[in-house]
Amino acid sequence: xxxxxxxxxxxxxxxxxxxxxxxxxxxxxxxxxxxxxxxxxxxxxxxxxxxxxxxxxxxxxxxxxxxxxxxxxxxxxxxxxxxxxxxxxxxxxxxxxxxxxxxxxxxxxxxxxxxxxxxxxxxxxxxxxxxxxxxxxxxxxxxxxxxxxxxxxxxxxxxxxxxxxxxxxxxxxxxxxxxxxxxxxxxxxxxxxxxxxxxxxxxxxxxxxxxxxxxxxxxxxxxxxxxxxxxxxxxxxxxxxxxxxxxxxxxxxxxxxxxxxxxxxxxxxxxxxxxxxxxxxxxxxxxxxxxxxxxxxxxxxxxxxxxxxxxxxxxxxxxxxxxxxxxxxxxxxxxxxxxxxxxxxxxxxxxxxxxxxxxxxxxxxxxxxxxxxxxxxxxxxxxxxxxxxxxxxxxxxxxxxxxxxxxxxxxxxxxxxxxxxxxxxxxxxxxxxxxxxxxxxxxxxxxxxxxxxxxxxxxxxxxxxxxxxxxxxxxxxxxxxxxxxxxxxxxxxxxxxxxxxxxxxxxxxxxxxx
Amino acid sequence: xxxxxxxxxxxxxxxxxxxxxxxxxxxxxxxxxxxxxxxxxxxxxxxxxxxxxxxxxxxxxxxxxxxxxxxxxxxxxxxxxxxxxxxxxxxxxxxxxxxxxxxxxx
Numbered sequence: 001x002x003x004x005x006x007x008x009x010x011x012x013x014x015x016x017x018x019x020x021x022x023x024x025x026x027x028x029x030x031x032x033x034x035x036x037x038x039x040x041x042x043x044x045x046x047x048x049x050x051x052x053x054x055x056x057x058x059x060x061x062x063x064x065x066x067x068x069x070x071x072x073x074x075x076x077x078x079x080x081x082x083x084x085x086x087x088x089x090x091x092x093x094x095x096x097x098x099x100x101x102x103x104x105x106x107x108x109x110x111x112x113x114x115x116x117x118x119x120x121x122x123x124x125x126x127x128x129x130x131x132x133x134x135x136x137x138x139x140x141x142x143x144x145x146x147x148x149x150x151x152x153x154x155x156x157x158x159x160x161x162x163x164x165x166x167x168x169x170x171x172x173x174x175x176x177x178x179x180x181x182x183x184x185x186x187x188x189x190x191x192x193x194x195x196x197x198x199x200x201x202x203x204x205x206x207x208x209x210x211x212x213x214x215x216x217x218x219x220x221x222x223x224x225x226x227x228x229x230x231x232x233x234x235x236x237x238x239x240x241x242x243x244x245x246x247x248x249x250x251x252x253x254x255x256x257x258x259x260x261x262x263x264x265x266x267x268x269x270x271x272x273x274x275x276x277x278x279x280x281x282x283x284x285x286x287x288x289x290x291x292x293x294x295x296x297x298x299x300x301x302x303x304x305x306x307x308x309x310x311x312x313x314x315x316x317x318x319x320x321x322x323x324x325x326x327x328x329x330x331x332x333x334x335x336x337x338x339x340x341x342x343x344x345x346x347x348x349x350x351x352x353x354x355x356x357x358x359x360x361x362x363x364x365x366x367x368x369x370x371x372x373x374x375x376x377x378x379x380x381x382x383x384x385x386x387x388x389x390x391x392x393x394x395x396x397x398x399x400x401x402x403x404x405x406x407x408x409x410x411x412x413x414x415x416x417x418x419x420x421x422x423x424x425x426x427x428x429x430x431x432x433x434x435x436x437x438x439x440x441x442x443x444x445x446x447x448x449x450x451x452x453x454x455x456x457x458x459x460x461x462x463x464x465x466x467x468x469x470x471x472x473x474x475x476x477x478x479x480x481x482x483x484x485x486x487x488x489x490x491x492x493x494x495x496x497x498x499x500x501x502x503x504x505x506x507x508x509x510x511x512x513x514x
Numbered sequence: 515x516x517x518x519x520x521x522x523x524x525x526x527x528x529x530x531x532x533x534x535x536x537x538x539x540x541x542x543x544x545x546x547x548x549x550x551x552x553x554x555x556x557x558x559x560x561x562x563x564x565x566x567x568x569x570x571x572x573x574x575x576x577x578x579x580x581x582x583x584x585x586x587x588x589x590x591x592x593x594x595x596x597x598x599x600x601x602x603x604x605x606x607x608x609x610x611x612x613x614x615x616x617x618x619x620x
Contacts (some may be wrong), residue, residue: 085569085572096546108567232566233572234564235545235566235571235572235576235598236576236596236597236601236602237593237596238593238594238595238596238597239597265593266594269594270594385577466551472550475551480572
């Protein structure tokens with residue numbers, strides 16, 4: 001039996017003083033992360049966290065976020081990563097839906113956290129990170145500074161849940177993807193096999209750890225024993241890229257937005273990127289022109305075009321040897337995983353037919369937390385009695401060689417900066433404005449972000465509304481990637497015969513404008 | 515057009531004729547950030563506060579701020595200048611704009 005946090009325990013035993021993390025000028029060894037997470041796990045158990053309880057950690061990329069992850073697992077709990085940009089209403093929803101027992105949050109977001117947690121009966125306590133929270137409140141720094149103690153063994157087995165990651169759905173309400181220790185250990189194993197990770201790797205992670213792609217850099221690092229250089233964001237790309245030369249970084253995981261931003265700095269004068277062994281891309285496809293430029297600028301680096309979804313972490317990757325010939329393909333399933341394309345009746349389709357991608361294997365989630373109907377939609381009977389396979393909602397085709405190509409979504413969810421955008425979620429927030437009579441949200445093509453949020457609004461008679469007011473309201477209620485880039489006011493929105501707003505004509509207009 | 519620029523009530527400076535003083539730059543930046551990013555909540559936004567910490571900057575935020583600086587102060591910002599040392603606080607931006615303008619007048 002293997003539990004996810006055994007990776008950390010084993011690496012701490014094997015590599016002890018080696019840096020597991022480098023954050024800014026601070027380096028944190030595997031032994032230190034192991035010891036600190038023991039202490040936080042003890043504190044979680046002291047406030048009553050037991051096997052299977054949920055622990056939310058809402059921190060920026062930091063050593064504390066990583067310690068929070070391992071501590072939750074060691075205490076026997078299920079780790080819920082929460083983006084620190086999450087607004088109060090959504091935070092309240094996530095904590096209530098998950099029934100989180102404890103939240104770890106920054107003291108600097110005290111007001112937002114307090115307002116989100118005011119009415120939560122299930123929340124036992126909040127542990128504050130950063131500055132001291134004041135008398136009577138639990139302070140992470142104080143917990144970590146205390147004497148070392150080992151948590152009680154919570155008697156987990158590998159079928160127990162280890163993560164719930166919330167993802168946007170077409171309903172506009174986030175769904176909690178349940179992953180067991182078995183799921184995640186399998187996926188970490190499979191990914192590190194095809195990337196050929198070794199302890200000498202140094203991986204630079206500027207992706208948020210609240211995003212599974214970011215989190216997996218730390219998890220893979222723990223399994224293999226490599227160092228992760230953790231950056232808070234890719235806001236200042238030249239600063240981040242400097243770290244590659246500074247720490248002889250070998251692996252750079254990114255999304256198309258990151259690589260597009262990086263290419264703006266080409267030809268990388270004054271930057272030493274010669275240590276890069278590989279680049280990985282997922283969340284959305286890299287434009288072939290960007291692949292060609294990256295290949296030319298970084299000839300020593302292998303590019304892995306990958307594809308995944310939170311519900312199974314990763315589906316597959318393109319054999320890097322095929323990238324010049326098939327730049328738009330995401331290849332085939334990763335080790336010990338099967339991926340195939342089916343028609344509406346679930347029958348497997350032949351080459352080049354478009355259908356829904358189905359994923360089968362140990363990577364597939366246990367379902368959506370407390371959402372039996374949505375779970376039944378996504379997890380359906382496979383060929384073997386009792387087996388469930390994942391219906392991804394993504395339309396794909398497979399070529400005659402067995403390589404996969406993404407075609408589109410079955411619903412109207414799209415991705416901005418690699419993160420899913422649920423048009424419904426943005427529309428719900430727009431309708432909170434009294435002046436909004438009708439609203440429709442679509443994604444329009446964007447060179448840097450893949451897709452940008454565009455909203456069409458019909459202003460209610462007798463009301464006034466400005467673009468700025470729309471954005472300000474959205475900024476106060478939504479994470480940055482959901483805030484509309486473009487706002488267009490229309491006297492009326494197109495409707496179907498039954499009177500429902502139809503987005504097809506808007507998409508046709510939005511694709512060329514603005 | 516990038517969002518966040520329209521409608522800001524920052525003191526406008528005719529960049530062709532007048533050189534903005536440091537006070538002008540600071541107040542212009544402060545008004546812009548508070549109105550467009552902090553929704554009127556100016557608590558905690560000091561001249562040296564990290565704009566990342568304050569929630570003003572994310573990856574698109576940097577692009578917006580660069581566009582704002584170019585439009586407002588008549589400077590051109592190169593990609594390699596989009597670094598924390600130049601942009602991660604009001605004081606740093608003010609110094610950066612000052613340097614750029616001085617270089618531009620030579």
